[in-house]
Amino acid sequence: MANQSAKPDARSKLLDAGLSLIRTKGYSATTVDDLCAAAGVTKGAFFHHFKSKDEFGVVAADHWSQTTGARFAHAPYHDHADPLDRVLGYVAFRKALLKGGVPEFTCLVGTMVQETYETSPAIRDACDRSISGHAETLEADIEAAMQDCGLSADWTPRTLALHIQAVLQGAFILAKAKGGAAIAADSIDHLTRYLELLFPPKDIDHQSKNQTRRT
Amino acid sequence: MANQSAKPDARSKLLDAGLSLIRTKGYSATTVDDLCAAAGVTKGAFFHHFKSKDEFGVVAADHWSQTTGARFAHAPYHDHADPLDRVLGYVAFRKALLKGGVPEFTCLVGTMVQETYETSPAIRDACDRSISGHAETLEADIEAAMQDCGLSADWTPRTLALHIQAVLQGAFILAKAKGGAAIAADSIDHLTRYLELLFPPKDIDHQSKNQTRRT
DNA sequence: GACTACATACCAACCAGTCGGTATCAATCG
DNA sequence: CGATTGATACCGACTGGTTGGTATGTAGTC
Numbered sequence: 066m067a068n069q070s071a072k073p074d075a076r077s078k079l080l081d082a083g084l085s086l087i088r089t090k091g092y093s094a095t096t097v098d099d100l101c102a103a104a105g106v107t108k109g110a111f112f113h114h115f116k117s118k119d120e121f122g123v124v125a126a127d128h129w130s131q132t133t134g135a136r137f138a139h140a141p142y143h144d145h146a147d148p149l150d151r152v153l154g155y156v157a158f159r160k161a162l163l164k165g166g167v168p169e170f171t172c173l174v175g176t177m178v179q180e181t182y183e184t185s186p187a188i189r190d191a192c193d194r195s196i197s198g199h200a201e202t203l204e205a206d207i208e209a210a211m212q213d214c215g216l217s218a219d220w221t222p223r224t225l226a227l228h229i230q231a232v233l234q235g236a237f238i239l240a241k242a243k244g245g246a247a248i249a250a251d252s253i254d255h256l257t258r259y260l261e262l263l264f265p266p267k268d269i270d271h272q273s274k275n276q277t278r279r280t
Numbered sequence: 281m282a283n284q285s286a287k288p289d290a291r292s293k294l295l296d297a298g299l300s301l302i303r304t305k306g307y308s309a310t311t312v313d314d315l316c317a318a319a320g321v322t323k324g325a326f327f328h329h330f331k332s333k334d335e336f337g338v339v340a341a342d343h344w345s346q347t348t349g350a351r352f353a354h355a356p357y358h359d360h361a362d363p364l365d366r367v368l369g370y371v372a373f374r375k376a377l378l379k380g381g382v383p384e385f386t387c388l389v390g391t392m393v394q395e396t397y398e399t400s401p402a403i404r405d406a407c408d409r410s411i412s413g414h415a416e417t418l419e420a421d422i423e424a425a426m427q428d429c430g431l432s433a434d435w436t437p438r439t440l441a442l443h444i445q446a447v448l449q450g451a452f453i454l455a456k457a458k459g460g461a462a463i464a465a466d467s468i469d470h471l472t473r474y475l476e477l478l479f480p481p482k483d484i485d486h487q488s489k490n491q492t493r494r495t
Numbered sequence: 496g497a498c499t500a501c502a503t504a505c506c507a508a509c510c511a512g513t514c515g516g517t518a519t520c521a522a523t524c525g
Numbered sequence: 526c527g528a529t530t531g532a533t534a535c536c537g538a539c540t541g542g543t544t545g546g547t548a549t550g551t552a553g554t555c
Contacts, residue, residue: 075501091395093308097545108546109502118545168398175453179391180306182456183383193457220473224466231450231467238390238449239442241397242408251439252446255474258435262477290535312511324536327512 076114078104083125084132089168092122092177092188119185122177126191129173130198137202148209149264153257155203159233160253163246170246171237196234200226214264225263232256291329293319298340299347304383307337307392307403334400337392341406344388345413352417363424364479368472370418374448375468378461385461386452411449415441429479440478447471 073081082103086095097118101111115121142154163170178192200223207222236249288296297318301310312333316326330336357369378385393407415438422437448471451464 089398091306091308093306094395094399096543098543107502109504109549110500112546113499113501116546174457176394178453178457179394180309182459183304184309189457189459193459196454196457220466220470224463225470227454227463228447228467228470231454231464232443232447233450234453235446235448235450238393239411239446242389242393242404242411244397244404244408248439248442249446251435252443255435255440255443259470259474259477262474311509313509322536323512324514325534328533328535331512333511 075104075106075110078106079111079114079121080125080128083121084129084173085168087122087125088171088173088176092180097121119188122181122185122188123191126174126177126188126195130195133195134199137199148206148213149260151206152203152210153260155206156229156253156257156260160250160257163240163249163253167240167244167246171241172234175234175237196230197227200230203229210264216264229256290319290321290325293321294326294329294336295340295343298336299344299388300383302337302340303386303388303391307395312336334403337396337400337403338406341389341392341403341410345410348410349414352414363421363428364475366421367418367425368475370421371444371468371472371475375465375472378455378464378468382455382459382461386456387449390449390452411445412442415445418444425479431479444471 079100082100083095086099086103090099097108097111100121101108111121115124137155137158140155140158142151142158145151145154174192174195178189178196181188181192203226204222207225211218211222232252232255236252239252240246240249294315297315298310301314301318305314312323312326315336316323326336330339352370352373355370355373357366357373360366360369389407389410393404393411396403396407418441419437422440426433426437447467451467454467455461455464
């Protein structure tokens, strides 16, 4: 089932080609022939592994969740002792990922859900699982940071975690519109500033508004 | 040239149909036949007014800029005397627009640029014009609010105006993934909170340090 | 010999775009 | 005044290439 690194089979070649093609051209504009050509396989292979293009979209979204999930699970921001530093480290990590061409750092499921949310419930659900599942990995740290700061807020860790995802998705749209990552980095800076303002510095007991920035 | 309310011609019927269809199904999945059927005209009329589907996309983006621009130009948030209140009023206005079905409150150009940024530079530029032009309408108020608060920041009014657009675009993606506006409203609330934290109450000669929120 | 993993050939529907034609109106001219 | 011209707006049948999907074949493996 799981394919070892040695010989990539048609299925995983198609999925990897899909991640790249769909992020570049969108889901609808990516044809099955495009996918097969990019993967170096034939149409017979495609419909052997996926019973329709829509099912491929669902599997591609799940594949995206797995590959990106693994990347974030091993990222260094988890090493910080302080939960707030882990959250800020996550955002800094996302900013550091803004390298290369726009199709290389943008999000598959954010792109795909825009086109399919009304026409393909299965793909929409898969994209929701991907975004929401990823956001959930931040909730525990956000909650711990709230407790550390003694915050009793009228918002929940869940909405802040999803807000962080919203800023990232919106930053990707700006990057696409402007043809570069610079404006996305600016927007992520604003997000970092929000988090720093939201969680007042705790370590110094009641010292006034000293603006020491973490990293 | 400009068409009066009495008899909508094929061109404007096609553009209005495009705003609705593209927001629902995306640009690539919206066919010329779809547009003609929704507008109640024939293909001959379409290619009489637009020399290609891509040109239609460009004109549709410009049409979107005009119709939404008019709506915001006359919105009540401009009436506030305080520039920060105008900015916060803008964001509150955007939140209040989250009514009806998802295709009705989401953004045409944000959807379209995701699919076309690599394949159609003309459409991408039109979408950029729309987003950036709209963001510019906020810059003067942001700059005035910065001066009122005596802020000397390491960010510019332009990046904050675009960050606001990024949050809105990202909120739309979340709404599409989750099938409802609720999560988008939560994200806009976080944006409002950021603005309130960013601009400290300036009340020295107006009022005491009252924490009343400007709606 | 059954099963998996592909490849090849093919199809009906659909796609953007074309083309010849018609309806309407305003300006021009005898 | 009526006839002619020309420009604009629109119609709808048509086309050639493309689309997602299928039917059938085959090489390797248990």
